[in-house]
Amino acid sequence: MSTGDTRPAAPLPLAPGEPPTLRPRPAGRPPRTPAGRPEAGAVIDCAVYVDGRRQEAVRPEDALGVAEERGGYVWLGLYAPTEAQVGVIAEEYDLHPLAVEDAVYAHQRPKLERYDDALFMVLKTATYVEHEELTATSEVIDTGEVMVFLGPRYVITVRHGEHSGLSGLRQRLEEQRELLCLGPSAVLYAVADLVVDSFVEVARAVEEDVEELEASVFSPQRTDDVGRLYQLKRELLSLRRAVSPLEVPLQQLAERPVDVVPEAMRSYFRDVLDHAIRVRDQVAGMDELLTSILQASLARTQMADNEDMRKISAYAGIIAVPTAIAGIYGMNFQYMPELDEKWGYPAVLLVIVTAIVLLYRGFKRNGWL
Structure with a gap:
């Protein structure tokens, strides 16, 4: 997950289609402007909203004063x-x-x-990494983070991660004036809803990988899927760490009275909570299924090894008969009557062939060959 600084060439919306271009910066403190504040390289967008409408462009340092003066709130994206x-x-x-x-x-x-009359919420974001074939080293899920500061007159979103976790969110919200009129908590709801919806998409894509592995493990062909199964379980764990802890924060926003979250917003957070619980259960179910598939793969590998050992033992038993007979006649004793008989050699060969045929049929009947 990238945590490097970004510096857009021009003001951009909060969630552009592509992440800002990364530019190297010398070590140490960032340069300061004559006003004594750091350059706003991390600011993606800053706007004041009054009655659900976006006002004219304002500087981040002036936005809070404008919001308090006009009775609106600031949405600052970093x-x-x-x-x-x-x-x-x-x-x-x-x-x-x-x-x-x-x-x-x-x-x-x-x-x-x-913190007093303000809230601070951390959400993990996730995206599915496309791949042609799942291998034992494939990266399946990429994670990032979105932090939200929520106050009576402001909402500040801080993003970490290469993928655009808030792509198009501000534009869509600005078309929903009724929702923005509910205050800064409406932005927090929209961010949480977008994050949980992305979990749903990632879980659906991972489920396809699970089905592919399940079909491979139980296919007639002999395959070794243990490495791929273990890798997918590891990747699924990162999604589980993002989804499972989210239930408690959403439950608090949906059920407990909070000053900066009006009563009208609780039903919205309950809806997000319901989706998060469903994704949590889906991820838990996939993890249990992968565990079962892994155990089945190991059991199938063990059965194949046992079958190979039976075949090896059976052929070793068959080969032991001519080896033992040849060993006996290889001792060169002087008094072995059948050595002087014309039928001695054919008789020994007949005994060897008969023993081999009987042993082969016996092993075949018992399923060893």
Whole structure:
């Protein structure tokens, strides 16, 4: 998961179709403008919404004042910001330092934290990595993170990850004025709903891989799928870590009274919670199915090995008969009456052939050959 800084060439929407171009930056603190604040390379978009309508463009440092003056709220979008960049924003919006630290360094589990009259929520994002054939080293699921700061007059989204987890979200919401009129919590709902919907798509794609592995394990051909099964279980674990912990935060937003989440928004969060629970159950079911398929693959491999050992033992038993007879006559004793008889050699060959035929039929009848 990439956590590098980005710096768009021009102001972009919150969720562009492609992630901002990555540009190297010298080590140390980022350069500052004459106003004494870091350059806004991490700011993807910043807008003030009043009565569900987007106002004229404003600078991030002026947005909160404009929102308070007009009775609206700010939606500020950041992509992989540095500590200095988030620090300046934290001063302007009075963000809690612990939440700021989590937003900068990422790698957090899904959670919901409450700081006075503000909320901080972490969501894991996931996307399915397309591949022609699943191998023992295939990357199947790529994860990222979205952090959301929610206050009475602002909502700040912080994204980490290469894939565009919020692609087109702002544009779609700006077409739904009734939803935006419900306040900053409507943006949090939209982000959570988009993340959970992406889980549904990823789970559906992974399910196809599970079905392909199941068909391969139980096919008549002899295959070795243990490595692929184990790799898919590992990849599925990352999706499970993103989905399962999300249930508790969504339940809190849907059921507990929160100042920055109006009563009208709880039903929306209950709907997202229902989808998250269904995905959680689907992922758990796939994990259990993969465990069963893995056990079946190991059992089938063991049975094949046992069958091979039976065949080897049967042929070894058959070969032992002529070897033993040849060994006896190879001892060159002087007094062996049949050596002087004309029928001695054919008789020994007949005994050998008869023993081999009887042993072969016996092993074949018992399923060893």
